Amino acid sequence: MLQGFIVISENLPYILGGISVTLTVVVGALVLGLSLGIVLSVAQVYGNRVVQRTVGVYVWFFRGIPLLVLLFLFYFGILANLQIDLSPFIVSIIVLGLISSAYQSQIIRGAILSLPEGQLKAARSIGMSDARAIVFVILPQAIRLSIPGWTNEYTIILKDSAVTYALGVTEILARSRHVAERTYQHFWIYILAGCIFLLLTYIGTKLFQILEEKVRTPGYTQ
Amino acid sequence: MTDQTPVLRIQNIEKSYGDNKVLKGVSLELNRGGIKVIIGPSGGGKSTLLHCINFLVGLDEGRIYLNGKEIVHTRKRELTAYRQKVGMIFQDFNLFDHLNALHNVLIGPVRVKKIPKSEATERAVAELERVGLRDHMTKYPAELSGGQKQRVSIARALAMDPEVMLLDEPTSALDPELIGEVHEVIRDLALGGMTMLLVTHEVGFASSLADEIFFMEDGKIVEQGPPQKILFNAECDRTREFCSKIGRLHNNSS
Numbered sequence: 360m361l362q363g364f365i366v367i368s369e370n371l372p373y374i375l376g377g378i379s380v381t382l383t384v385v386v387g388a389l390v391l392g393l394s395l396g397i398v399l400s401v402a403q404v405y406g407n408r409v410v411q412r413t414v415g416v417y418v419w420f421f422r423g424i425p426l427l428v429l430l431f432l433f434y435f436g437i438l439a440n441l442q443i444d445l446s447p448f449i450v451s452i453i454v455l456g457l458i459s460s461a462y463q464s465q466i467i468r469g470a471i472l473s474l475p476e477g478q479l480k481a482a483r484s485i486g487m488s489d490a491r492a493i494v495f496v497i498l499p500q501a502i503r504l505s506i507p508g509w510t511n512e513y514t515i516i517l518k519d520s521a522v523t524y525a526l527g528v529t530e531i532l533a534r535s536r537h538v539a540e541r542t543y544q545h546f547w548i549y550i551l552a553g554c555i556f557l558l559l560t561y562i563g564t565k566l567f568q569i570l571e572e573k574v575r576t577p578g579y580t581q
Numbered sequence: 582m583t584d585q586t587p588v589l590r591i592q593n594i595e596k597s598y599g600d601n602k603v604l605k606g607v608s609l610e611l612n613r614g615g616i617k618v619i620i621g622p623s624g625g626g627k628s629t630l631l632h633c634i635n636f637l638v639g640l641d642e643g644r645i646y647l648n649g650k651e652i653v654h655t656r657k658r659e660l661t662a663y664r665q666k667v668g669m670i671f672q673d674f675n676l677f678d679h680l681n682a683l684h685n686v687l688i689g690p691v692r693v694k695k696i697p698k699s700e701a702t703e704r705a706v707a708e709l710e711r712v713g714l715r716d717h718m719t720k721y722p723a724e725l726s727g728g729q730k731q732r733v734s735i736a737r738a739l740a741m742d743p744e745v746m747l748l749d750e751p752t753s754a755l756d757p758e759l760i761g762e763v764h765e766v767i768r769d770l771a772l773g774g775m776t777m778l779l780v781t782h783e784v785g786f787a788s789s790l791a792d793e794i795f796f797m798e799d800g801k802i803v804e805q806g807p808p809q810k811i812l813f814n815a816e817c818d819r820t821r822e823f824c825s826k827i828g829r830l831h832n833n834s835s
Contacts, residue, residue, distance in 0.1 A: 477675035480637050481734075485689040485741050486665035488657060495692050500679045576679050578723025 363547030370538045374551060377531035378559070380448070384520045384530060387452035389513060392459025397502075399464035401493055404471050414464065421461035426522050429454050434526055447526035455523070459516055466508035470501035503574055510567040514560050521556075531555055586649045588613050588776050589667070589745050594633055594643030596626075603629050605800035606642070611745060614774045618787040618808075621797035622823060627780045628672070630797070631749045634778070635669050636660060647744070665693060668738030668746040673754050674730040676722040682709060682733045683718040689741045701740075708736040712766050728759030732766055739770075746770065748779045784827050788812055796820040 403414040421429070434450045445453075474497060482492035524533035535552040539545045587610040596604040603626045611617060619627050632638040634645060636654045645652045647663055654660045676685050686708055690701035709718055712732035722730055731751055738746060751767065752760040764786050771777065771790050781787050787794060788808035795805045796815070804817045812828065815821045 475675070477671060477673060478677065480632075481669075481671065481675035481677065483637060484635055484664055484669035484671075485737065486661045486663075486693045487689075488661055491692055495688060496677050500677075503679065576723065577681075577721045579678075579721075 360547075363544050366538070366542045366544040367547055367551055370542070370548075371551075374531065374534045374538060374548075374555070377529060377534040378555065380528065381517070381520050381530040381559070384448070384451050384455065384523060384528065385513070385516050388455035388459050388516050388520070389509070391452065391456025392463045392512070392516075393509075395456070395460035396463030396467055397498065399460060400467035400471060400501075401498075403464065403468055405489065405493065418461045418464060421458045426454070426458065426519055427525060429458065430523065430526055447523070447528050451520070451523035451526060451528050455516055455519060458519075459512060462512055462515075463505075463509070466505045466512065467501055470504035470508075471497060473504060474500055503576065506567060506571045506574070510564055510571075513563050513567065517556065517559055517563065585612075587611055587646070588615075588648060589634070589778070590646040590649075591634055592644045592646070594630065594645075595641045596629055596633055596638065597641055603800050604633065604640075607797075607800070607802055609778075609795065609802065609805075611776050611778055613744075613776055615792055616771055616777045616779065616790050617793045617795060618791040619778070619780045619795045619797050620782065620784065620787065620811075620823070620827075621795075621803075625798045626800040627797050628749050631669070631747045631778070631780060634747055635664060635667055637669070661693070665689075665741050666744045668741060668743030670731070670734055670738060670746065670748040670751045672750040674722075674727070674734045676725075676730055676734055676737070678722050681719050681721050682714060682725065682729075682736075685722070685733055686737045686740045689737060694741070705736070705740055708740045709733070711739070711769070712736045713762070726759060727755045728762045731755065731763045735763075735766055735770075743775075745776045745778065748777060748781075750780050750782065753782060782827060784812060784824070796823065798823075 399414050399417065402410050406414070424432075430451065433454050434447060438445055438450065478496055478500065479492055482496040483489070487495070520530060521532040524530060524536065527533070531552055535548050539548040542548070589611040591610075592608050594604050594607045595602070607626070607630055609617065619630070621627055629638060633640045633643075636652075647666060652659060652663045654663075677688065680688060683702070683705055686705040687698075687701055690696040690704060691698055694701075696704070706715065706718065709715055712735055714729060714732055714736070717725060717729060722733075725733065735751075748767065752763050755763065760783070764783070767777075767779070768790065779787070779790070791808050793805060794808050794811040795802045796811055796817070797803065798819060804811060804815055804820045811820060812824050815824060
């Protein structure tokens with residue numbers, strides 16, 4: 360056990376250095392997923408049948424294929440064949456972001472559909488185009504309602520980000536594995552890795568709670 | 582354009598939901614400064630008619646003219662310009678829930694009319710003052726009473742400088758105590774010369790304001806005329822029966 364602590368303390372800075380890599384991947388994927396998710400949700404709710412179908416296929420594709428398969432497909436398959444040179448780090452953000460956009464689009468779509476029909480009618484009645492009504496009336500409300508869903512999405516992406524070690528991204532798990540294989544202290548090293556993820560989950564969840572409280576519309580009890 | 586041109590003319594509006602024909606060819610005209618009231622039983626198509634006039638519900642047939650010019654609602658720009666001229670008040674207010682009273686009124690002038698924010702704010706404050714809510718500007722819809730919400734929604738419509746106001750049962754979702762404050766605001770509008778088309782069950786209020794009352798049932802305007810005639814001396818049996826019923830209700834409750 361003492362050996363475990365010595366190994367941990369010697370390698371702690373290296374493993375903790377993976378936190379910034381992990382968080383960059385997670386935040387990058389969340390932001391990409393949110394931007395695409397908003398567009399997809401609006402397209403799915405307000406688009407014509409062809410648009411709705413297309414979004415449906417997109418969501419089906421990215422929700423249906425395992426993350427690792429998509430990572431390999433993009434990195435070794437598509438990008439290699441097209442001779443596009445992107446780092447595993449960037450590819451991971453993109454793939455996680457695309458998957459997240461599929462999930463986030465459904466969170467936001469649910470929020471949009473839960474708004475009373477009268478909101479859009481009222482916006483139209485003062486002469487707003489549908490595009491403006493969506494930007495200024497529908498989305499500000501739908502996005503507030505989506506925050507609890509994002510909290511969930513954050514914890515999922517955080518854990519999924521560990522899979523990117525398979526492409527060689529030097530995030531928390533990859534670094535832990537280096538150390539564990541060098542020192543044979545698998546038990547303590549992976550306990551440490553688990554604790555770091557737990558801590559990040561806790562902090563992230565708290566931050567989302569604060570955000571939720573901050574943007575809450577006064578008078579609304581939720 | 583002469584003064585004789587009706588501000589709003591609707592011609593032969595028809596609307597069906599599936600097999601259910603809710604509007605069976607409704608026509609009416611509103612002259613500048615005129616106040617027309619539509620009464621009639623629930624399900625008679627009154628509310629659908631108002632929504633159709635604002636193209637919030639698509640119509641199957643019919644034409645709508647503003648100041649003599651037919652509105653082609655498939656031209657987006659023409660439609661939004663028309664809606665700016667035709668204010669709409671909803672039964673359940675439909676305030677923007679994420680915005681406070683001031684921003685509910687402000688959003689139209691700023692985002693639709695592109696008026697600079699400072700100028701628009703001045704105007705919005707004035708409109709809120711007009712409906713007696715200057716002290717409640719920073720409150721959100723969830724913090725306002727029903728009567729206050731409806732007054733904010735009237736201010737929101739007024740801030741767009743409408744030429745006509747369509748009011749769809751503006752007080753029917755309110756506690757009896759709160760009806761008076763909204764009626765007062767509508768009465769002020771009438772005195773200010775606003776052209777209005779009002780759907781209501783408040784016959785006392787209607788008769789004191791309207792220059793003409795329409796009795797509407799089963800998707801048609803059954804009878805129309807000055808308030809005294811429609812309410813107390815209608816020609817059509819059905820109109821008489823309806824008016825005597827709601828008249829009794831009105832007398833008993835007042």
